[in-house]
Amino acid sequence: MAIQNYKHTVAERLMRYVQIDTTADPNSTSFPSTEIQKDLGKVLVQELLDLGVKDAEMDEWGYVFGTVEGNSSNEVPTVCFCAHMDTAPDVTGKGVKPILHENYDGSPIILPDDKSQVITIEQHPYLKEKIGDDLITASGKTLLGADDKAGVACIMDFVAYLMGNPGITHGDIRILFTPDEEVGRGVDHLDMNKLNADFGYTLDGGVLGSIEDESFSADAVKLTIHGVSAHPGYAKGKLINALKLGGEVLAALPKDSWSPETTEGREGFVHPTAFNGIQEKATLGFIVRDHETDKLAIYEERLKKIATEVIDKYPGATMDFEVTEQYRNMKEILKEVPFVTDYAIEAMKKSDIEPRPVIIRGGTDGSRLSFMGLPCPNLFTGEMAIHSKHEYVSVQDMEKAVQTMGELVQIWEQHK
The missing domain is CATH 3.30.70.360 (Alpha-Beta Plaits)
Known part of the structure; x- marks a missing residue:
């Protein structure tokens, strides 16, 4: 995939999206649990429309839908890419000030708004693999919100890439952004007929190459x-x-x-x-x-x-x-369609990424979506130290996630 010459937009998108407060409320009885989640939804709809996704919309429940229309002459299953817009209530997501740390050198990262918040390799060993990468953090008083706005940014960058490169052959691709994943209600009101996809992938994972098809x-x-x-x-x-x-x-x-x-x-x-x-x-x-x-x-x-x-x-x-x-363990569904996971692993290898199968000690929207008729493993975005003021993400990890999606849709088209 000739994505090497593409100027990625993931970093710029993430740094904009995290400044929109979308904190979910576990004590709310409304859906979405906070109306502010729709603020990001409105932005995403407009950006999808600007990219040429003609049917982009947000429904009354706050779900954002869109279709990148296929250009294959073959009958190809419709694949959905999904990420959630809300952030966890564990740490405030209001007033996020994202900071780009270019060419990380391995030294402690002191967050400027609260200098007691220091991100170190000793606390976060994955940072050893990220020396030389560009990292994004918050400023010390909030979470970053890469969980899961990194996934949102990856999908939006992927859409921008596809819409600008019509020579890439693929089937119909459905885009879905959900509210309230962090409070366990992310797909409570999702209309699966409206979604109209055959298989899916959530973009809500951590380390580069991680693929999760087994949850609690x-x-x-x-x-x-x-x-x-x-x-x-x-x-x-x-x-x-x-x-x-x-x-x-x-x-x-x-x-x-x-x-x-x-x-x-x-x-x-x-x-x-x-x-x-x-x-x-x-x-x-x-x-x-x-x-x-x-x-x-x-x-x-x-x-x-x-x-x-x-x-x-x-x-x-x-x-x-x-x-x-x-929710239930997605493996109970995905074991019946192992090719969904296999294709993602193949896409990572084509992107020069070492796949890392991971067991989720938790759940994602994909856990419930799998039991709602959309087999849906979870792919990496690079989001790390989630639900904390130490949250960080590698820009290069996000770009690799975009590349993986690009390879993945071509693999689906080739396998039909």
Whole structure:
């Protein structure tokens, strides 16, 4: 692919996009969870139209769609490239000041707006591979938002490349930008008929060459503890404080296993994420994760048993235990269509990239999309140290992602 002579726009695009606040809100009941996510959507629609994508639009839910029309005489499956516009609520995404560090030399990067924020090779070993690259960071008081505006920028640069090089043969390509991925609702209102694609790839991965086709399966648990309220001055023998019972449940969880901080690889966990309430009623939120879906029910039964043993010590106290499915391991779908992953690996090799198969200890929009009829592994963008003030991305990694997409659509056309 003659992309070497193309002047990439990924760095400029990313540095513009991250300045648009798109922070998602896990406590919101609206969709998208924050209207500000549509601010970026509007920009992307206009840029797609300016590039010649005639059907670019944003629907009422904040999804951005567009089609790069195919030019192949063959019948080629329609491939979708997807990235999410929102950023995580863990660190503020308001007032992002992106900084381009050219020709990184390996020394600590001191972020100017908070000099206590220092990005080092010791903390972030992948930086050793990025010496000589151009890096983009935030300024020290916010996240960068490369998760996943790096993916958005890569897809937009890819569209610009294709629209300017009509000699590249490919089938129809669908573009999709989603809201609310960071709060687990990214495809809740997605119209799959409108998307009208056969296979897909999310651009939301990390290190150069990483390809992810195996994710966690995930449930959420809501444990509601009902205590007995009484005036604290006259509470002896009457009061059962739901907050204290909730604390006992948390204290009864294993200390050396079964948690994010004690597991790795394919090991699963149960993780408390929220604790709210008053003495009469307390609510605890948990996420339950494992790469084997069948293990979720085992974990949930164990958690329920722990909670029950605590509650049963206090006659008069009761509890409710609710389980909600979040997403499932994409491998369960992708193993039936292995060529979707194989083509991406082939595209990386054609781009002189060493493929790095990665197991996701989490999920992406691709996890749910795969079960909605769009088999959808996840490709690298270079985004690193995500959800933190140390977030950074290599411009060259993003450019390589664009090159990979260019090779990939040609491979799909050739295999038909």
